[in-house]
Amino acid sequence: MKTYYIFILLISGIAFSQNGNIKGKITSNGEAVPAVTVSIPQLKIMIAADENGSYEIKNIPFGTHQVVFNFIGFRTEKKKIKINSTSPVTLNIKLQEDNMALDEVVITGTMKEISRTESPVPVEIITPKLFKKNPTASLFESVGMVNGVQPQLNCNVCNTGDIHINGMEGPYTLILIDGMPIVSALSTVYGLNGIPNSMVERIEVVKGPASSLYGSEAMGGIINVITKSPYKAPVISADSFLTSWGELSVDVAGKINAGKATSLIGVNYFNYNSRIDNNGDNFTDLTLQNRISVFNKWNFERKENRAASVAARYVYEDRWGGEMNWDKQWRGSDSIYGESIYTKRAELIGLYQLPTSERIFTQFSYNWHDQNSWYGNTPYMATQQVAFVQTYWDKPLNDAHSLLVGASMRYTIYDDNTPATASADGLSNKPAETPLPGIFIQDEWTLNKKHKLLGGYRFDYDKNHGAVHSPRVAYKFAPNTNNTIRASFGTGFRVVNLFTEDHAALTGAREVVIAEKLNPERSFNGNLNYVLKVPTDSYMLNFDITGFYSYFTNKIVGDFDSDPNKIIYDNLRGHAISQGVSLNIDATFTFPLKILAGISYMDVFQMEENDSGKLEHTQQLHAPKWSGTFVGTYKLPNNYSIDLTGNWYGPMRLPIFPNDFRPEYSPWFCIANIQATKKFDYGLEFYGGIKNILDFIPDNPILRPFDPFDKNVEVNNPNGYAFDPSYNYASLQGRRVFLGVRYNLF
Numbered sequence: 001m002k003t004y005y006i007f008i009l010l011i012s013g014i015a016f017s018q019n020g021n022i023k024g025k026i027t028s029n030g031e032a033v034p035a036v037t038v039s040i041p042q043l044k045i046m047i048a049a050d051e052n053g054s055y056e057i058k059n060i061p062f063g064t065h066q067v068v069f070n071f072i073g074f075r076t077e078k079k080k081i082k083i084n085s086t087s088p089v090t091l092n093i094k095l096q097e098d099n100m101a102l103d104e105v106v107i108t109g110t111m112k113e114i115s116r117t118e119s120p121v122p123v124e125i126i127t128p129k130l131f132k133k134n135p136t137a138s139l140f141e142s143v144g145m146v147n148g149v150q151p152q153l154n155c156n157v158c159n160t161g162d163i164h165i166n167g168m169e170g171p172y173t174l175i176l177i178d179g180m181p182i183v184s185a186l187s188t189v190y191g192l193n194g195i196p197n198s199m200v201e202r203i204e205v206v207k208g209p210a211s212s213l214y215g216s217e218a219m220g221g222i223i224n225v226i227t228k229s230p231y232k233a234p235v236i237s238a239d240s241f242l243t244s245w246g247e248l249s250v251d252v253a254g255k256i257n258a259g260k261a262t263s264l265i266g267v268n269y270f271n272y273n274s275r276i277d278n279n280g281d282n283f284t285d286l287t288l289q290n291r292i293s294v295f296n297k298w299n300f301e302r303k304e305n306r307a308a309s310v311a312a313r314y315v316y317e318d319r320w321g322g323e324m325n326w327d328k329q330w331r332g333s334d335s336i337y338g339e340s341i342y343t344k345r346a347e348l349i350g351l352y353q354l355p356t357s358e359r360i361f362t363q364f365s366y367n368w369h370d371q372n373s374w375y376g377n378t379p380y381m382a383t384q385q386v387a388f389v390q391t392y393w394d395k396p397l398n399d400a401h402s403l404l405v406g407a408s409m410r411y412t413i414y415d416d417n418t419p420a421t422a423s424a425d426g427l428s429n430k431p432a433e434t435p436l437p438g439i440f441i442q443d444e445w446t447l448n449k450k451h452k453l454l455g456g457y458r459f460d461y462d463k464n465h466g467a468v469h470s471p472r473v474a475y476k477f478a479p480n481t482n483n484t485i486r487a488s489f490g491t492g493f494r495v496v497n498l499f500t501e502d503h504a505a506l507t508g509a510r511e512v513v514i515a516e517k518l519n520p521e522r523s524f525n526g527n528l529n530y531v532l533k534v535p536t537d538s539y540m541l542n543f544d545i546t547g548f549y550s551y552f553t554n555k556i557v558g559d560f561d562s563d564p565n566k567i568i569y570d571n572l573r574g575h576a577i578s579q580g581v582s583l584n585i586d587a588t589f590t591f592p593l594k595i596l597a598g599i600s601y602m603d604v605f606q607m608e609e610n611d612s613g614k615l616e617h618t619q620q621l622h623a624p625k626w627s628g629t630f631v632g633t634y635k636l637p638n639n640y641s642i643d644l645t646g647n648w649y650g651p652m653r654l655p656i657f658p659n660d661f662r663p664e665y666s667p668w669f670c671i672a673n674i675q676a677t678k679k680f681d682y683g684l685e686f687y688g689g690i691k692n693i694l695d696f697i698p699d700n701p702i703l704r705p706f707d708p709f710d711k712n713v714e715v716n717n718p719n720g721y722a723f724d725p726s727y728n729y730a731s732l733q734g735r736r737v738f739l740g741v742r743y744n745l746f
Contacts, residue, residue, distance in 0.1 A: 018061075018062050018086060019058075019059040019060055019061055019062070019083075019086070020060050020062065020083040020084070020085055020086055020087070020088070020089060021056060021057065021058045021059075021060065021086075021088040021089065022056070022057045022060060022067065022081065022083070022088070022089050022090075022091055023054070023055065023056035023057070023088050023089075023090060023091075024054070024055060024090050024091040024092040024093060025052070025053050025054050025055075025092050025093075026038075026049050026053040026054075026055065026069060026092075026093045026094075026095060027053055027092070027093070027094055027095070028074065028094065028095045028096070028481055029115075029117055029118070029481055030449055030481075031480050031481035032051075032052050032053030032054075032481075033049070033053050033071060033074070033095055033481065033535070034049060034050065034051045034052065034053055034535070035048050035049060035051075035071065035535065035536070035537055036048065036049040036053065036055070036069055036070070036071040036074075036095070037068075037069070037070045037071060038055045038057065038067065038068070038069055039067070039068045039070070040057065040060070040065050040066065040067055040068070041066065041068060042065065042066065043060070043061070043065065045057060045060075048537075056088075060083050061083070062083050062084055063082070063083060064080060064081070064082045064083075065080070065081060065083065066078055066079070066080050066081075067079050067080075067081055067091065069093050069095065071095065071535065071540075074095040074096060075095065075096045077093055077095060079091060079093070106119055106123040106125065106204055107179065107204070107224070107226070108121075108123055108176070108179070108204040108205075108206050108222055108224040109121030109122070109123045109206050109474075110213075110404070110442065110444060110454065111179065111213050111392065111404060111442070112394055112402075112404065117478075117484070118452075119476075120444065120452045120453070120454040120474040120475065120476040120486060120488075121206060121454070121474050121486070121488060122206070122207075122486050122527070122529040122531075122544075122546065123204050123205070123206055124146050124147075124204070124205040124206075124207070124584075125202055125203070125204060125205075126142060126143065126145060126146060126202065126203040126205070127201075127202045127203075128197065128200060128201075128202075130145060130596075130631065131145060131197075131203075132239075132687075132742075133631060133633065133643040133645050133675060134643070134645040134673050134675065134691075135239070135241050135249075135675075135687070135738070135740055137247060137249040137270045138195070138270070139195050139197070139200065139203065139225065140161065140163070142197075142203070143163060143203060143205070143223060144629070144647055145629055145631065145645065145647075146205050146598075146629070147582055147583075147584050147598025147599070147600055147627075147628065147629045148165060148166050148207060148582045148598070148600045148602075148627075149163060149164070149165055149205060149223075150163070150164040150165075150167075150622075150627065150649075151163055151164075152164050152169075152170070152622050152728075153728050153730075153731065154726065154728060155339070155725055155726065155728065156283070156321075156701040156702050156725040156726075156727070156728050156732065157283065157284075157287070157321040157322055157337075157338075157339045157702070157725045158287050158319060158320070158321045158339040158341060158375075159286065159287035159319075159321060159731075160341075163175070163223060164622065164623070165205075165207055165220045165221035165223075166207055166208075166220065166221070166548055166550070166578055166580060166582075166600075166602055166604075167578050167580070167602045167604035167620060167623035167624075168220035168221075168550070168578050168604065169622075172220030172221070173220055173221055173222070173223060174214055174221070174222045174223070175222075175223050175224075175225070176214070176222060176223070176224040176225065177195070177224075177225045177227065177347070177349060178224075178225070178226060178227055178311065178349055178351070179224060179226075179363065180349050180363060180365040180388060181214060181365075181388060181410070182347055182349065182365050182367050182386070182388070195225060195268075195293065195295070195313070197239065197251050197268070198237050198238075198239060198251045198252065198253035198266045198268070199227045199228055199253060199264065199266040199295045199297070200225060200226070200227060200228065201226045201227060201228040201229070201232075202226050203223060203224070203225055203226070204222075204223075204224040204226060205221065205222070205223055205224075206221055206222040206224075207220075207221040207527065207546070207548065208220075208221060208488060208490070208525050208526075208527040208548055208550075213440055213442065213456060213458065213472075220523075220525075220550070220578075227295070227297055227311065228264060228297075229264075229299055229309075230255055230262035230263055230264040230297060230298070230299045231262055231299060233253065233255050233264045234253070234255065234683075234744040234745055234746050235254065235255050235745045235746060236253070236254050236255075236743070236744070236745040237252070237253045237254075237742075237743065237744045237745070238250075238251065238252045238253075238741075238742065238743045239251040239252075239740065239741075239742045239743075240740060240741060241687075241738050241739060241740025241741075242738065242739055242740070243691070243736050243737065243738040244736045244737040244738070245272070245274055245276065245286065245733065245736050246272060246273065246274035247270070247271075247272045248269075248270065248271045248272070249268075249269070249270050250267075250268070250269045250270075251266070251267075251268050252266065252267050252268075253265065253266035253267075254266075260300060260301040260302075261298055261299065261300050261301070262298070262299050262301075263296065263297065263298045263299075264295075264296070264297045265294075265295070265296045266294070266295040266296075267292070267293070267294050267295075268291075268292070268293040268295075269291070269292050269293075270289060270290075270291045270292075271289070271290050271291075272286065272287075272288055272289045272290075273288055273290070274286075274288075275288070275324055277324050278697070278732075278734060279697065279701070279732065281701075281702055281705040282323055282324050282705055282706070283321070283322060283323060283324070283702055283705050283725075284321045284322060284323075284324065285732040285733065286321075286731070286732060286733055287319050287320065287321035288319065288320055288321065289317065289318070289319040290317070290318045290319075291315070291316070291317040291318075291319075292315070292316055292317075293313065293314070293315045293316075294313065294314050295311065295312070295313045296311065296312050296313075297309065297310070297311035297312075298310050298311070302353075302355075303355075306353040306355065307351055307352070307353040307361065308351065308352050308353065309350065309351050310348070310349070310350040310351075311347075311348075311349045311350070312346070312347065312348050312349075313345075313346070313347040314345070314346050314347075315343065315344070315345040315346075316343070316344055316345075317341070317342070317343040318340075318341075318342055318343075319340075319341050319343075320338055320339060320340040320341070321338070321339055322336070322337050322338030322339055322340075322708075323336050323337050323338065323708070326338035328340070331374050332374045332377055332379060333377060334376065334377040334709045334711075337376050337708035337709060337723075338374070338376070339373070339374065339375045339376065340373065340374050341371065341372070341373040342371070342372040342373065343369075343370070343371055343372075344369075344370045345367065345368065345369045345370070346367065346368045347365065347366070347367040347368075348364075348365060348366045348367070349363075349364075349365045350363065350364045350365070351363050358393060358395065359393070359394040359395065360391065360392070360393050360394075361391065361392055361394070362389070362390070362391045363388075363389070363390045363391075363392075364388065364389045364390070365386075365387075365388045366385070366386070366387050366388070367384075367385070367386050368383075368384075368385050369383070369384045369385075370382075370383050371383075376708060376709060377709070379417060380416065380417065380418070381416060381417045382414070382415065382416035382417070383414075383415050383416075384412065384413065384414045384415075385412070385413045385414075386410065386411070386412045386413075387410070387411045388408065388409070388410045388411075389408065389409050390406060390407070390408035390409075391406055391407060391408075392404060392405065392406025392407075392440075393405045393406065399446070400445060400446050400447070401443055401444070401445055401446075402443070402444040402445075402446075403441070403442070403443050403444075404440075404441070404442040404443075404444075405440075405441050405442075406439070406440050406441075407437070407438065407439045407440075408437070408438050408439075408440070409435070409436070409437050409438075410435075410436045410438075411433070411434070411435050411436070412432075412433070412434040412436070413431055413432070413433050413434075414431060414432045414434070415429065415431035415432070417429075434462075434463070435463065436460055436461070436462060437460070437461055438458055438459060438460040438461070439458070439459050440456065440457065440458040440459075441456065441457055441458075442454065442455065442456035442457075443455050443456075449478075450477060450478055450479055451475075451476070451477055452475070452476040452477075453473075453474070453475050453476075454472075454473065454474040454475070454476075455471075455472070455473050455474075456471065456472040456473070456490075457469070457470070457471045457472070458470040458471075458472075460493075462520070465493075465520045468493045468520075469491075470490065470491050470492055470493070471490065471491060472488065472489070472490035472491075473488065473489055473490070474486065474487065474488035474489075475487045475488070481533065482532065482533040482534070482535070483530075483531070483532055483533075484529075484530070484531040485528075485529070485530050485531075486527075486528070486529040486530075486531075487526075487527065487528050487529070488525075488526065488527045489524075489525065489526045489527075490524075490525050491522065491523060491524050491525070492522070492523045492525065493520050493521060493522050493523070520554060521552060521553070521554045521555050522552065522553045522554055523550055523551065523552050523553075524550070524551045525548070525549070525550045525551075526548070526549045526550075527546060527547070527548045527549075528546065528547045528548075529544070529545070529546045529547075530543075530544075530545050530546075531543070531544050532544075537590075538589065538590050539587060539588065539589045539590065540587070540588045541585070541586070541587050542584075542585070542586040542587075543583070543584070543585055544583070544584040544585075544586075545581065545582070545583045545584075546581065546582050546583075547580070547581045548578070548579065548580060548581070548582075548602075549577070549578075549579045550577065550578040550579070551575060551576075551577055552572070552575060552576040552577070552578075553572075553575055554572065555572040555575070555576040555606065572606055572608050573608050573609040574606065574607045574608040574609055574615055575606070575607055576604075576605065576606040576607070576620075577603070577604070577605060577606075577607075578602065578603075578604045578620075578623075579602065579603050579604075580600060580601050580602030580603055580604075580625075581600070581601055581602075582598065582599070582600040582601075582602075583598065583599050583600075584596070584597070584598045585597045585598070592634060592635035592636075593632070593633070593634050593635075594631075594632070594633045595630075595631070595632050595633075596629070596630065596631040596632075597628070597629070597630045597631075598628055598629045598630070599626070599627075599628040600626070600627050600628065601625060601626055602623065602624075602625060602627075603625060604619070604620035604623040605617055605618060605619050605620055606618050606620070619653045620653065621652075621653050621654065621655055622652050622653070622654070622728075622729065623652060623653070624649045624650045624651060624652040624666075625650055625651070626649070626650030627647070627648065627649045627650060628647070628648050629645075629646070629647050629648075630644070630645065630646055630648075631643070631644070631645050632644040632645075638678075639678060639679040639680070639681075640676065640677070640678050640679075641676070641677045641679075642674070642675070642676055642677075643674070643675045643676075643677070643689075644672065644673070644674050645672070645673045645674075645675075646670055646671055646672035646673060647670070647671050648668070648669065648670040648671075649666070649668070649669055649670075649729070649730075650668055651665035651666050651667065651668065652665065652666050652729055653665055654666060654727050654728075654729060655724070655726050655727060656727065657703065657719070657720070657721055657722070657724070658719070658720070659719040659720075660703075660719075660721075661700075662699070662700050662703075662727060666698070666729040666730075669696045669729075669730060670694055670696065671691075671692050671694070671696060671730065671731075672692070672693050672694055673689060673690065673691045673692065673693065674689050674690055674693055675687055675688070675689030676688060676689060683743055683744040683745055683746070684741070684742070684743050685741070685742045685743075686739075686740070686741050687739075687740050687741075687742070688737070688738060688739040688740065689737070689738060690735060690736070690737055690738075691733075691735070691736050691737075691738060692731075692733060692734055692735050692736065693735060694735075695734045695735040696730065696734075697730075697732055697733075697734050698727075698728070698729060698730050698732065700727070701725065701727055701728060701732060702723070702724070702725045702727070703721055703722070703723060703724040703725075703727065704717075704721050704722065704723045704724070705723070707723060708723045709723070710722050710723055
């Protein structure tokens with residue numbers, strides 16, 4: 001009997017001590033990922049995959065276990081697996097990239113959703129996670145966190161500005177909202193102000209040619225603001241901060257469900273009403289602003305997950321800057337100088353996928369923009385309406401070819417009080433009506449896993465300039481997951497309206513002279529991009545380097561130098577070039593530190609014939625040869641974190657007068673910010689910090705601020721100076737403290 005019990009115990013021990021094995025391979029985008037940490041925490045087992053991404057864990061007790069796959073630069077994967085046999089269990093894993101500055105899916109480069117790593121066109125991303133590290137009141141400031149993208153203030157009085165990409169002025173940048181070219185011409189200056197940050201899912205930036213898909217204004221690059229899908233948005237979200245200068249920003253959004261529709265409503269309010277003159281020139285250092293923006297987006301549930309959405313936005317802004325004792329009774333007078341701008345803007349955006357077996361989409365938009373403004377005693381009253389409709393067919397032909405074919409129509413009506421819309425005899429007003437039909441085609445050809453080729457062509461017809469052809473070609477070569485090369489080439493064209501695009505044509509006292517009938521600009525653009533990933537056991541490094549070259553003919557330039565009292569516009573008798581290289585470095589460490597850093601070198605200049613027929617070299621205004629960005633995040637225990645962000649710039653050429661006492665080139669300078677954040681488990685977080693911690697402020701931004709109407713230019717003025725606020729290269733705001741709170745309820 002005793003022998004029987006011993007036999008039973010031995011059999012039971014063998015049964016309960018049986019072990020199994022797990023093995024598999026770890027890949028990403030079809031390529032092996034070496035050195036991945038594979039662990040079973042409950043058993044305190046940890047190994048590393050080999051150089052081929054293969055792993056094997058032996059002697060795992062029978063039962064259900066959680067296996068964790070972790071590697072720097074990739075999202076952690078957790079898989080539950082049941083071991084009930086001594087036979088090896090195969091568990092293959094596909095890791096997804098994880099980076100605080102990147103979002104896997106992008107659409108801007110090809111007009112269709114595609115993995116960023118698979119896109120033949122390089123696309124840079126700003127996510128809310130990134131631009132919350134330096135909270136701003138508008139997206140205009142947020143995009144400055146992208147290397148090579150420069151938010152440029154063009155006036156020291158009203159603080160209007162535009163976005164420069166690779167040194168090219170704002171009008172060369174096409175701004176999209178959900179893929180629609182809704183911000184252009186009259187609204188270029190104010191286009192990114194008033195878009196509620198709570199509505200933004202990400203911002204995609206494409207540098208270089210994109211005219212074959214997006215038309216005439218995409219000569220220098222694209223900024224595409226992708227708004228959140230109501231399905232994915234929090235039920236309630238709020239973000240508000242206050243600065244020691246008195247700037248108040250409030251951003252609130254909420255989601256509601258109504259049957260098969262889901263809606264997201266966002267409101268942004270910004271107010272700044274403090275008259276500050278720290279440099280003592282009797283002009284406001286920062287434009288006073290009162291702005292409200294309301295955004296509403298609806299997504300509709302349809303059969304077979306077909307897309308349908310509609311969104312609307314309304315913006316009202318009252319801004320003014322000028323002499324400290326100005327108020328609205330002096331609007332338009334020549335007694336006390338002020339620049340006062342009332343802006344009203346309404347937008348409608350829609351997307352509808354046709355109920356067919358084919359993927360056919362129709363997009364439409366309409367925007368109305370009204371500007372009522374006085375620059376001193378110079379009025380500028382303008383209204384613009386833009387209607388846009390586009391239909392395209394997304395057709396995968398086979399495993400190798402993916403075709404995109406479409407047609408679009410944009411109709412613009414523009415009216416103002418300047419000679420730009422006067423009749424031929426100058427006796428009456430004649431609003432400009434500009435239809436611009438176009439067709440486009442694109443083929444994305446996957447030659448094999450390593451090679452991809454994209455070809456595109458667009459044809460537009462402008463009633464004044466005839467047929468316009470815009471081809472584009474892009475190529476991607478990825479020998480493995482750690483190396484990617486992209487190359488692209490394309491052309492573009494642009495028709496210019498000076499008064500809507502160049503604020504210098506209105507502000508100050510210079511007379512605007514149009515020397516000739518302006519012809520449309522043409523450009524030829526090329527980019528070469530290389531991405532290198534360096535994974536190790538202790539850190540993950542990403543290097544992204546891009547060389548760019550753009551050649552312009554018929555470039556329209558403002559001559560600030562020939563006559564200090566005039567801005568003379570004409571087509572360049574010669575050519576202009578924008579060329580350079582940019583490098584982005586992204587480092588993620590095993591300890592809680594993440595770093596993003598970028599540096600750009602660019603040379604932007606024009607070669608124009610002088611009176612003797614020789615080409616003369618002139619450096620582009622507001623285009624520093626050297627610039628860079630940096631973001632550093634360190635996470636502390638108990639959900640605390642520290643963020644250090646900033647931009648730095650080398651010398652840039654500035655508009656000066658003959659015998660000007662101010663230097664022609666700005667100094668090297670850096671605008672750095674620091675922020676501390678505390679997060680709580682229930683969606684609440686508090687943050688605070690210091691902006692411009694180095695307290696950098698430009699010197700002498702306004703020439704002759706004591707005589708803004710040039711009433712006394714003949715008195716004690718041997719150099720012939722005139723009032724001019726265009727000497728601008730940085731904000732006049734010095735060091736300031738900010739405090740804020742965020743809340744998200746999912």
